[in-house]
Amino acid sequence: MVFLSDGKEQNVGKLLYEEVRRRGVEATYISLDEKDIGPCRGCGSCSGPTFGKCIQNDDMQEVLKILSASRTWVMVCPIRFGNYSSRAKMAQERTSTLGDPRYYVERGELVKQMHDLDAFFAVGVKDHCEENEKDVFLSLHRENVHIMNVNGEAFVVPTQPDPQSISHIAEVLIHE
Amino acid sequence: MNKTTCLQRVLLLSASPRIKGTSVMLLERIRKQVQGELVHLYLEETETILEKMKAAETIVISGPCYINGYPGALQRLLEAAHEKAPWEGQKLYGIINGGMPYVHTHRSGVDSLKLFSSQCGFSWMGGFVLGGGAMLDGGPLEKHLSAKKVVPAFEQFVKCIAEGQPSPDALYEEAQTPPGKVMTHVFAGLLSFMMSRKLKKYAYVLKMRRPHSKK
Ligand SMILES: Cc1cc2nc3c(=O)[nH]c(=O)nc-3n(C[C@H](O)[C@H](O)[C@H](O)COP(=O)(O)O)c2cc1C
Numbered sequence: 001m002v003f004l005s006d007g008k009e010q011n012v013g014k015l016l017y018e019e020v021r022r023r024g025v026e027a028t029y030i031s032l033d034e035k036d037i038g039p040c041r042g043c044g045s046c047s048g049p050t051f052g053k054c055i056q057n058d059d060m061q062e063v064l065k066i067l068s069a070s071r072t073w074v075m076v077c078p079i080r081f082g083n084y085s086s087r088a089k090m091a092q093e094r095t096s097t098l099g100d101p102r103y104y105v106e107r108g109e110l111v112k113q114m115h116d117l118d119a120f121f122a123v124g125v126k127d128h129c130e131e132n133e134k135d136v137f138l139s140l141h142r143e144n145v146h147i148m149n150v151n152g153e154a155f156v157v158p159t160q161p162d163p164q165s166i167s168h169i170a171e172v173l174i175h176e
Numbered sequence: 177m178n179k180t181t182c183l184q185r186v187l188l189l190s191a192s193p194r195i196k197g198t199s200v201m202l203l204e205r206i207r208k209q210v211q212g213e214l215v216h217l218y219l220e221e222t223e224t225i226l227e228k229m230k231a232a233e234t235i236v237i238s239g240p241c242y243i244n245g246y247p248g249a250l251q252r253l254l255e256a257a258h259e260k261a262p263w264e265g266q267k268l269y270g271i272i273n274g275g276m277p278y279v280h281t282h283r284s285g286v287d288s289l290k291l292f293s294s295q296c297g298f299s300w301m302g303g304f305v306l307g308g309g310a311m312l313d314g315g316p317l318e319k320h321l322s323a324k325k326v327v328p329a330f331e332q333f334v335k336c337i338a339e340g341q342p343s344p345d346a347l348y349e350e351a352q353t354p355p356g357k358v359m360t361h362v363f364a365g366l367l368s369f370m371m372s373r374k375l376k377k378y379a380y381v382l383k384m385r386r387p388h389s390k391k
Contacts, residue, residue, distance in 0.1 A: 039193070039218075039247055039248050039249040039252075040193070040242065040247065040248075041193045041218075042192065042193045042194050042197070042240070043193075047371070047374075047375075048374060048375070048378060049378050051375055051378060051380040052380075080251065080254070080255055080258075081251075081254060081258075081288045081289070081291040081292040081295060082284070082287060082288045082291045083245055083246075083251060083284070083288040084245075084248075084251070085251070085255070086248050086249075086251035086252035086254075086255050087248075088248075089242075089245070089247075089248035089251045090247075090248030090249070090251075090252070091248075092243055092248070093242040093243055093247060093248055096242075096243065100382075101368075101371040101372075101375065101382070102364075102367070102368035102371055102372065102382065103363065103364040103367045103368050103371075104364060105360055105361055105364050108357060108360065109276075109278065109354070109360065110276055110277070110360055110363055110364055110367075132291070133291055136284060136287045136288055136291060139284060139287075140244055140245060140284040140288070143244040143280065143281055143284060144243060144244055146281070147243065147244060147276070147281060148243075
């Protein structure tokens with residue numbers, strides 16, 4: 001299990017990581033706010049001449065190595081306009097490098113697939129998050145798991161979640 | 177359309193790293209009817225773009241769908257714009273285009289832009305979601321699989337921009353018919369074949385699909 005956490009304004013990623021470790025699950029914590037990760041340039045190299053490899057030389061190279069060896073990814077970041085924070089979003093789009101370039105049909109629709117991924121979870125952090133913003137975040141994640149053809153759930157929590165919510169989310173992550 | 181009735185100071189912002197891609201093609205199409213400055217997010221400094229946004233009366237953002245939303249680079253710009261809130265009610269329209277021929281898979285992009293708009297003090301005027309945009313690869317909208325419905329819908333959207341009117345979601349929602357069951361399988365097979373053939377050219381052979389694990 002890998003935690004991709006934009007931890008500049010939230011500590012929830014760390015808390016969750018520690019919680020699953022306490023329960024004996026092997027996990028890696030990646031602090032996106034300490035990494036230099038640029039946006040995808042849409043160059044198409046990873047689905048062509050350098051298949052499966054990104055040609056942008058930044059910290060995403062080591063992150064991709066860690067992600068490709070893991071079957072569960074957990075994104076934890078502040079919610080911004082119902083979306084992932086830009087730091088989290090840029091890392092997420094760069095994971096396309098690890099995708100199967102082919103197309104599949106799932107529930108009657110064209111979908112893609114990540115090579116060796118089983119589950120993608122998202123934990124959005126925001127205090128007093130309004131219902132409509134929560135809805136946009138949850139449906140974004142629902143679309144993510146559909147197109148990547150993986151399992152996973154999304155959660156919205158405040159910056160200071162109570163211990164029960166942390167243990168509940170950890171429970172869900174572990175049982176995947 | 178009479179250009180003189182069009183709004184002045186329109187900023188057409190491309191949120192794609194591809195300078196000749198579909199996002200830009202759509203903005204060029206708008207520019208034929210609405211005078212405006214075309215700016216590339218990936219080629220300019222954030223501060224420069226924010227200043228141009230400040231000076232504009234109307235802003236049209238057009239970007240690709242990257243995993244069900246606009247690219248992270250646009251999100252970074254929006255976060256920087258949020259720091260400068262409140263804005264002065266500039267009109268904001270958003271276009272998102274992606275490869276998959278469905279609306280639902282791309283719409284989080286415009287839903288999020290709408291939230292940005294209300295949280296920062298812009299006036300949200302509507303979005304346009306275009307599935308099946310990757311196949312165009314920057315080519316004319318007339319080549320779109322649903323061109324018969326998509327072209328007039330997009331023209332209507334441009335008219336809304338030109339007249340400063342809100343554009344209803346129904347415009348794009350009703351313009352696209354997803355492919356039927358048979359065509360879906362045909363597309364999947366054809367696109368996969370094309371990908372495999374392209375990779376073979378670079379001497380990569382795809383391994384079998386991983387054992388299915390989704391519950
Ligand atoms: C990193 C990345 C992620 C993408 N994710 C999606 C996606 O989730 N759904 C989709 O339909 N297309 C996806 N695409 C395809 C682009 O949306 C599509 O090619 C689009 O037409 C590009 O627009 P442009 O030419 O303006 O850059 C993705 C492309 C890239 C590079």
